[in-house]
Amino acid sequence: MRKVADRLLIAGVGLIGASLGMALRARGAVGEVVGLGRSAENLRVARRRGAIDRGERDPTRACRDIDLVVIATPVGTIAPLAATLAHLLPPAAVITDAGSVKEPVIAEVAAALGATAGRFCGSHPIAGAELAGAAAAARDLLAGHRCILTPARTTDPATRRRVRALWAAAGMRVEEMPAARHDRLYALVSHLPQVVATALMTAALAGEPDGLAIAYAGSGFRDATRIAASPAVLWRDILLANRAPVLAALARFDSAYTRLRHAIARGEGREIERVLSQARHARLGLEPRGRRAGAAGRRAASRSARA
Amino acid sequence: MRKVADRLLIAGVGLIGASLGMALRARGAVGEVVGLGRSAENLRVARRRGAIDRGERDPTRACRDIDLVVIATPVGTIAPLAATLAHLLPPAAVITDAGSVKEPVIAEVAAALGATAGRFCGSHPIAGAELAGAAAAARDLLAGHRCILTPARTTDPATRRRVRALWAAAGMRVEEMPAARHDRLYALVSHLPQVVATALMTAALAGEPDGLAIAYAGSGFRDATRIAASPAVLWRDILLANRAPVLAALARFDSAYTRLRHAIARGEGREIERVLSQARHARLGLEPRGRRAGAAGRRAASRSARA
Numbered sequence: 379m380r381k382v383a384d385r386l387l388i389a390g391v392g393l394i395g396a397s398l399g400m401a402l403r404a405r406g407a408v409g410e411v412v413g414l415g416r417s418a419e420n421l422r423v424a425r426r427r428g429a430i431d432r433g434e435r436d437p438t439r440a441c442r443d444i445d446l447v448v449i450a451t452p453v454g455t456i457a458p459l460a461a462t463l464a465h466l467l468p469p470a471a472v473i474t475d476a477g478s479v480k481e482p483v484i485a486e487v488a489a490a491l492g493a494t495a496g497r498f499c500g501s502h503p504i505a506g507a508e509l510a511g512a513a514a515a516a517r518d519l520l521a522g523h524r525c526i527l528t529p530a531r532t533t534d535p536a537t538r539r540r541v542r543a544l545w546a547a548a549g550m551r552v553e554e555m556p557a558a559r560h561d562r563l564y565a566l567v568s569h570l571p572q573v574v575a576t577a578l579m580t581a582a583l584a585g586e587p588d589g590l591a592i593a594y595a596g597s598g599f600r601d602a603t604r605i606a607a608s609p610a611v612l613w614r615d616i617l618l619a620n621r622a623p624v625l626a627a628l629a630r631f632d633s634a635y636t637r638l639r640h641a642i643a644r645g646e647g648r649e650i651e652r653v654l655s656q657a658r659h660a661r662l663g664l665e666p667r668g669r670r671a672g673a674a675g676r677r678a679a680s681r682s683a684r685a
Numbered sequence: 686m687r688k689v690a691d692r693l694l695i696a697g698v699g700l701i702g703a704s705l706g707m708a709l710r711a712r713g714a715v716g717e718v719v720g721l722g723r724s725a726e727n728l729r730v731a732r733r734r735g736a737i738d739r740g741e742r743d744p745t746r747a748c749r750d751i752d753l754v755v756i757a758t759p760v761g762t763i764a765p766l767a768a769t770l771a772h773l774l775p776p777a778a779v780i781t782d783a784g785s786v787k788e789p790v791i792a793e794v795a796a797a798l799g800a801t802a803g804r805f806c807g808s809h810p811i812a813g814a815e816l817a818g819a820a821a822a823a824r825d826l827l828a829g830h831r832c833i834l835t836p837a838r839t840t841d842p843a844t845r846r847r848v849r850a851l852w853a854a855a856g857m858r859v860e861e862m863p864a865a866r867h868d869r870l871y872a873l874v875s876h877l878p879q880v881v882a883t884a885l886m887t888a889a890l891a892g893e894p895d896g897l898a899i900a901y902a903g904s905g906f907r908d909a910t911r912i913a914a915s916p917a918v919l920w921r922d923i924l925l926a927n928r929a930p931v932l933a934a935l936a937r938f939d940s941a942y943t944r945l946r947h948a949i950a951r952g953e954g955r956e957i958e959r960v961l962s963q964a965r966h967a968r969l970g971l972e973p974r975g976r977r978a979g980a981a982g983r984r985a986a987s988r989s990a991r992a
Contacts, residue, residue: 504901563898571905572905577964581877595874596831596874603909635881638884639935654883658917660886661914
């Protein structure tokens with residue numbers, strides 16, 4: 379396999395960064411992997427788990443002879459970090475990120491890079507779990523999942539090819555779309571569910587004395603609220619950065635939720651059944667790919683992609 | 686093991702009814718199991734899967750020499766079915782149900798049984814999956830989960846003991862509470878999430894042209910909406926029967942959701958982080974048991990996919 383980088387820098391060796399390093403190193407797709415992080419302990423874990431060859435806490439040392447960088451830190455810190463690294467990296471080094479919000483991040487990074495903005499292309503690998511840190515990473519976390527690239531007008535074609543090759547080497551299905559469209563889509567299918575799952579937990583905690591209700595929760599509640607266990611700072615940044623599309627998605631939810639609530643209040647059985655049926659059929663249609671974790675699911679997914 | 690019934694009638698051989706039959710027969714905890722249902726095909730599936738010894742579509746034949754009955758049909762049909770069966774069953778036969786709403790159901794059943802209401806005790810086995818029918822049943826679906834009994838003042842002590850022994854023989858952890866308390870708790874941890882998951886699906890379908898957004902959903906959205914794939918009629922009945930506690934739970938959700946939405950609209954990072962953190966810690970506290978339940982559900986789902 380042709381190497382995607384001679385020396386790759388992963389800035390932020392958390393769940394996504396460490397999983398990427400593990401995948402690339404396991405496949406021999408990269409020369410050396412350097413991890414930049416603030417926590418010596420997390421860097422040690424990342425090294426022990428095979429995510430990086432070397433951990434650095436000093437950006438200057440980390441940037442030496444790097445030809446490709448992935449910034450995999452919380453959304454709010456991507457642009458400031460890109461600005462810092464830009465001064466320390468070799469001028470030819472290509473830069474990407476792994477943030478869940480693209481339009482504002484891309485604009486800030488481009489502004490920070492100025493005349494060298496051509497070496498940046500935004501990425502969003504669609505994979506994750508509610509757990510954080512290198513300890514939760516997995517070699518196959520990314521494989522088979524979508525990675526969305528949001529190249530800007532300023533992005534060089536060569537940058538785009540390098541970034542595409544990076545994620546593809548980790549087994550991801552790479553796809554491109556405009557940043558604004560990405561942000562609207564993920565407000566709806568990722569950021570909205572995060573807000574709703576959080577509110578569900580808050581409501582269940584508030585109901586019945588002493589938060590006792592959740593002790594009675596079955597698997598439905600557990601699944602519906604799983605993502606509420608995700609790191610708070612990471613999601614705070616996402617909700618703030620993608621505020622307008624998130625508020626638009628919340629307005630859509632409000633409208634669907636309020637219609638159903640009114641139907642319940644009025645005892646309108648037929649309307650309740652109609653709404654439940656429509657949601658049910660849509661959710662059943664989503665199922666086969668939902669089981670994608672296994673090889674059979676990936677085969678089914680690639681069949682449907684060919685169809 | 687002492688048998689919980691010489692001849693058990695399972696009225697409604699769906700996911701719960703068939704799983705109960707499979708568990709009891711596999712453990713040798715019952716003499717004969719008779720299944721009463723409307724669909725000859727589903728009764729055949731139930732028999733083939735070892736959930737029942739014999740399927741009947743005629744209530745009179747089904748009730749002959751029965752000493753224990755579980756009514757495992759949608760909530761709206763439990764009381765009418767109990768009224769019908771009461772006339773056909775031997776007078777000593779004990780009756781229970783498996784409905785997710787207790788107070789109104791219990792009141793209706795007691796009214797239908799009149800002087801013989803002592804032989805009824807309400808039950809709610811807390812287990813399930815979004816799939817329906819005997820084909821989705823599993824021998825270990827109930828094992829290890831809670832079953833809540835809601836005996837009424839009219840319930841005979843002997844009835845309570847028989848019903849308790851029934852669910853315990855299927856491996857469930859049996860617990861008792863007043864019906865009104867049960868209905869408040871499950872409005873919060875089961876019925877509310879169902880409404881919210883449905884509204885999430887509806888919103889995602891409405892957003893972006895042609896319902897395209899959900900094609901981009903990752904595992905977070907899939908988990909948060911899994912229960913929206915549950916049978917519509919079953920949930921319509923639950924939401925209507927438990928209307929007042931459900932509306933109270935929705936009001937709690939409204940309040941939590943609106944607070945978070947306002948914090949996002951105002952860009953209040955600290956408030957957003959506070960709410961996310963609180964929900965996160967509560968959800969992490971729920972985790973260990975969540976793992977098992979999720980895995981069991983997935984096993985059940987993949988079994989039914991193979992069936």
